[in-house]
Amino acid sequence: MPYPKNTDAGKATTSTEAAGVPVQPSFPELEREVLDYWAKDGTFEASVQAREAGEKGSNEYVFYDGPPFANGLPHYGHLLTGYVKDVVPRYQTMRGRRVERRFGWDCHGLPAEVEAEKQLGIKHKNEIERMGIAAFNDACRSSVLRYTREWQDYVTRQARWVDFANDYKTLDLDYMESVMWAFKTLWDKGLIYEGFRVLWYCWRCETPLSNTETKMDDVYLDRQDPAVTVGLTVTSDDERLDGVRALVWTTTPWTLPSNLAAAVHPDVRYVVVRGQDGQRYLLAEARVAAYARELGENPEVLAAFTGRELAGTRYVPVFDFFAGQQPNAHQVLLADYVTTEDGTGIVHIAPAYGEEDKEVTDAAGIEVVTPVDERGVFDSQVPPYEGMQVFEANPHIIADLKKRGVVLRHETYDHAYPHCWRCESPLIQRAVSSWFVAVTKFRDRMVELNKQINWVPGHIRDGQFGKWLENARDWSISRNRFWGSPIPVWKSDDPKYPRVDVYGSLDELARDFGVRPEDLHRPMIDQLTRPNPDDPTGKSMMRRVPEVLDCWFESGSMPFAQVHYPFENAEWFEHHYPGDFIVEYNGQTRGWFYTLHV
Numbered sequence: 001m002p003y004p005k006n007t008d009a010g011k012a013t014t015s016t017e018a019a020g021v022p023v024q025p026s027f028p029e030l031e032r033e034v035l036d037y038w039a040k041d042g043t044f045e046a047s048v049q050a051r052e053a054g055e056k057g058s059n060e061y062v063f064y065d066g067p068p069f070a071n072g073l074p075h076y077g078h079l080l081t082g083y084v085k086d087v088v089p090r091y092q093t094m095r096g097r098r099v100e101r102r103f104g105w106d107c108h109g110l111p112a113e114v115e116a117e118k119q120l121g122i123k124h125k126n127e128i129e130r131m132g133i134a135a136f137n138d139a140c141r142s143s144v145l146r147y148t149r150e151w152q153d154y155v156t157r158q159a160r161w162v163d164f165a166n167d168y169k170t171l172d173l174d175y176m177e178s179v180m181w182a183f184k185t186l187w188d189k190g191l192i193y194e195g196f197r198v199l200w201y202c203w204r205c206e207t208p209l210s211n212t213e214t215k216m217d218d219v220y221l222d223r224q225d226p227a228v229t230v231g232l233t234v235t236s237d238d239e240r241l242d243g244v245r246a247l248v249w250t251t252t253p254w255t256l257p258s259n260l261a262a263a264v265h266p267d268v269r270y271v272v273v274r275g276q277d278g279q280r281y282l283l284a285e286a287r288v289a290a291y292a293r294e295l296g297e298n299p300e301v302l303a304a305f306t307g308r309e310l311a312g313t314r315y316v317p318v319f320d321f322f323a324g325q326q327p328n329a330h331q332v333l334l335a336d337y338v339t340t341e342d343g344t345g346i347v348h349i350a351p352a353y354g355e356e357d358k359e360v361t362d363a364a365g366i367e368v369v370t371p372v373d374e375r376g377v378f379d380s381q382v383p384p385y386e387g388m389q390v391f392e393a394n395p396h397i398i399a400d401l402k403k404r405g406v407v408l409r410h411e412t413y414d415h416a417y418p419h420c421w422r423c424e425s426p427l428i429q430r431a432v433s434s435w436f437v438a439v440t441k442f443r444d445r446m447v448e449l450n451k452q453i454n455w456v457p458g459h460i461r462d463g464q465f466g467k468w469l470e471n472a473r474d475w476s477i478s479r480n481r482f483w484g485s486p487i488p489v490w491k492s493d494d495p496k497y498p499r500v501d502v503y504g505s506l507d508e509l510a511r512d513f514g515v516r517p518e519d520l521h522r523p524m525i526d527q528l529t530r531p532n533p534d535d536p537t538g539k540s541m542m543r544r545v546p547e548v549l550d551c552w553f554e555s556g557s558m559p560f561a562q563v564h565y566p567f568e569n570a571e572w573f574e575h576h577y578p579g580d581f582i583v584e585y586n587g588q589t590r591g592w593f594y595t596l597h598v
């Protein structure tokens, strides 16, 4: 076909114009005309209403729209999934189904709090306590929902059909009451417990985080940490071991003051070798070569043991802060998770600051020591470092160890390290008291139900999501924060007369406290107190525990909480659960998809 000449093009233009189609149409203008027409005509509303729900919703196509955090603007990712959220319901509408499309807002939790802190210029949690929780939560309340207008503009402009008029918000009293009901229901089934466990912890936000929050995208950032190899001096009747330095390797020197044990693998072979400095060192045979610089190419092997033979071997702790306090502390313990892939094959155990560490010491009957406070700062149990934030303390601790001559190697270690998903501070592991959903008790059921989900693409089912479910842990659902649904647990303030009450509705609160709350947020909810019925002296009081819920517990409650189930719409809920269609970006396999499934 010949290339069209100018004259031909000119002719074509004329004939197109003759047909009423402009040569250079303004697409944005055309789009606005369509949008205006839809708005005036009520086309979307009519497309829903014109289709019958059918008996028990048999003609409905149920779409769950994941609630975005209400305090940020939409970004590219929202727009991209937004098209799919629109196309599939439209297709089903064209097939004659009734597809309601209700928008929702995730209003609570750290995203809102961090935004409010920025606006108020707050750096520390204690400043919030000083200004008062009421004032802080007011700031949170006004920081969320300020962009709803922008969201509506973006979503509408991309031609998505969404019902903003009947949106749901996780901060609504009805929504929060349903969340409270969910907590109580899990509690009644024995699926909620309070535990003292090691969790990833943000020392700036002063709260533990869940497994979900530490496995999201962008949480692991590159970070440089000091790595030190330190010798623990063994004391033993066996002269092959007495005075030998058992080498441990750590990238968290700040945990060394809290060292309570050393772990070896029962089946790994350990050797005592003479270093170039004349000292005798104990480490895994497989790791000797990695220390050639300090130990020499082929150091003389003086003795060999299996890990099992080393169990119970005593050593002198490198710091004496917790020396001599517990009979079982400061000895070699066995642990199957120890590897010879890095370090020395002997693991330094500080149970308050390592999840696996604590499992080992729990089994050995060793009590946790916790010299680091909520802000990640050392307290008076370790006087030389008192008042120092743990990462700041690292160089001081290393310098002190070097003075004692127990550091075999000090290097810099580059690794991907978890950071707070909201404030980007490097997290620490820390033993804290927290409330958990006992996910491990019904994990098998979740794996089974996942088989019924039609995943697109299909490999997510047994891959990304299936694997995540198989390895699911108990879910830490409490946050030591301010802006969120309250943990509905009241406890006696006198341990002599213990009592725990869990509430699942406003009616139950009204029954016991004599007032029906109009707002379930802190601090109002904390003002509900009453005398402990189990205390004959009448002195102790029932007070709410201070924590609020993980906001992912709230968004995961969306299918029932959006309609105030079970207090209202019980019948509606029965045939709108589970949904027919959900679409979100694949990171939500660890986020919203997961918490919905739980």
Ligand SMILES: [Zn+2]
Residues within 6 Å of the ligand: 202, 203, 204, 205, 206, 420, 421, 422, 423, 424, 425
């Ligand atoms: Zn944080």
